[in-house]
Amino acid sequence: MEFRSLFVLLIAAHFFNGACSTNFTIKNNCPYTIWPATQTGQGQQVSLGFEISALDIINFNISAPWSGRIWSRFVCSNAAGNFTCLSGDCGSGKLECDGAGGQPPATLVQFNLAEFGNDFYDVSIVDGFNLPVLVTPQDGSGCYSTGCPTDINAVCPRAFSVKNTDDGTIGCKSACTAFHRPIYCCTEYYGTPKTCGPTKYSNFFKRLCPQAYSYAYDDKTSTFTCMAGINYAITFCP
Ligand SMILES: *[C@@H]1O[C@H](CO)[C@@H](O)[C@H](O)[C@H]1NC(C)=O
Ligand SMILES: *[C@@H]1O[C@H](CO)[C@@H](O)[C@H](O)[C@H]1NC(C)=O
Ligand SMILES: *[C@@H]1O[C@H](CO)[C@@H](O)[C@H](O)[C@H]1NC(C)=O
Numbered sequence: 516m517e518f519r520s521l522f523v524l525l526i527a528a529h530f531f532n533g534a535c536s537t538n539f540t541i542k543n544n545c546p547y548t549i550w551p552a553t554q555t556g557q558g559q560q561v562s563l564g565f566e567i568s569a570l571d572i573i574n575f576n577i578s579a580p581w582s583g584r585i586w587s588r589f590v591c592s593n594a595a596g597n598f599t600c601l602s603g604d605c606g607s608g609k610l611e612c613d614g615a616g617g618q619p620p621a622t623l624v625q626f627n628l629a630e631f632g633n634d635f636y637d638v639s640i641v642d643g644f645n646l647p648v649l650v651t652p653q654d655g656s657g658c659y660s661t662g663c664p665t666d667i668n669a670v671c672p673r674a675f676s677v678k679n680t681d682d683g684t685i686g687c688k689s690a691c692t693a694f695h696r697p698i699y700c701c702t703e704y705y706g707t708p709k710t711c712g713p714t715k716y717s718n719f720f721k722r723l724c725p726q727a728y729s730y731a732y733d734d735k736t737s738t739f740t741c742m743a744g745i746n747y748a749i750t751f752c753p
Contacts, residue, residue, distance in 0.1 A: 535579040537628050538746040540653075543567040545646065545752035551587040552605060554616045558582060558628075564610030579628035579743060586617045586624065587646050587751050590685055602645045602677065602685040620677060620686040621645045622663055622727075629743045636747070637737050638663050639728040640720050643675075645686040649753035650739075658741035663724035664753045670723070690716035691730075701731035708732040 543549050552564045558581035565573050577583075588603035597608045603621040605612035617623075620643020627635040636650055638661055649662035668676070668684040675693050677686035690699035697703040701711035711732055713721065721729040728737040 535630055536576045537579060538574060538576055540574040540748040542572045542750040544750055549587045549589045549751055550591050551585060552612045554584045556582040562611045562613050580630040582627040584623045584625050586621045590679055601679060619643045619692045620688045622648050624648060624650055624749055632743055633740045634743050635738060635740050637728055637739060641689060641728050641731055643686060643688045643692045646751050649750045651748045652741045653746040653748055655741040655745040659739055661726045661739045663727040665723045667723050
């Protein structure tokens with residue numbers, strides 16, 4: 516009897532390990548090296564950082580339930596062993612971010628991987644944009660890809676752009692990131708779905724990336740869902 520329940524437990528553990536492990540593939544289609552990272556919101560702490568050369572691919576597992584973000588840094592250097600980036604830096608001084616997020620503006624890929632039921636995923640440019648990205652569910656039927664595949668840096672208004680040392684644009688701030696006003700950040704009086712709506716600034720981003728979150732309550736057109744247990748590909752510069 517005891518042996519039998521242990522056996523059942525082991526089988527169950529094995530099944531749930533397999534079933535609840537999500538395999539992420541990150542592809543770098545940009546013509547330069549990028550350094551993606553993870554930030555955990557809830558669940559097991561997953562603090563991963565990667566260096567991916569142009570046109571290269573990496574993959575890793577995360578076991579559900581987990582919620583968190585994946586974004587990428589670029590224009591990075593490791594001078595004197597202090598790893599820093601001009602775009603998306605998290606301030607850790609190394610490849611892993613130890614729980615810190617990327618400094619805005621950064622395109623965020625957000626996941627809520629449920630243990631049972633559904634995964635939820637979205638791409639957010641609420642805090643601005645730094646790299647185009649596409650998220651593709653790998654094997655779920657009826658699951659949709661989402662992303663912000665447009666290079667917003669190329670059309671970023673001067674007042675919002677973050678510049679590289681060579682004056683190229685490596686990030687485009689949202690109105691919230693640029694002006695820190697409650698009306699753009701959906702804070703204070705504007706901290707509810709009823710009081711905070713799109714603005715001419717968020718609409719500028721929404722037109723370029725209709726599937727991405729352009730302001731905090733942009734849920735209707737920006738949240739995607741798929742059955743839990745499937746895998747995802749994330750492509751930068753799709
Ligand atoms: C990732 O998860 C799959 C099952 O989903 C498993 O077969 C594989 O061994 C895992 N890989 C690593 C490195 O944990
Ligand atoms: C994820 O899936 C890919 C492709 O199916 C496979 O090559 C890779 O080994 C998997 N990664 C892990 C960490 O299991
Ligand atoms: C690493 O570089 C950053 C950015 O230049 C700087 O703010 C930080 O103080 C440096 N850290 C160390 C340990 O030198």
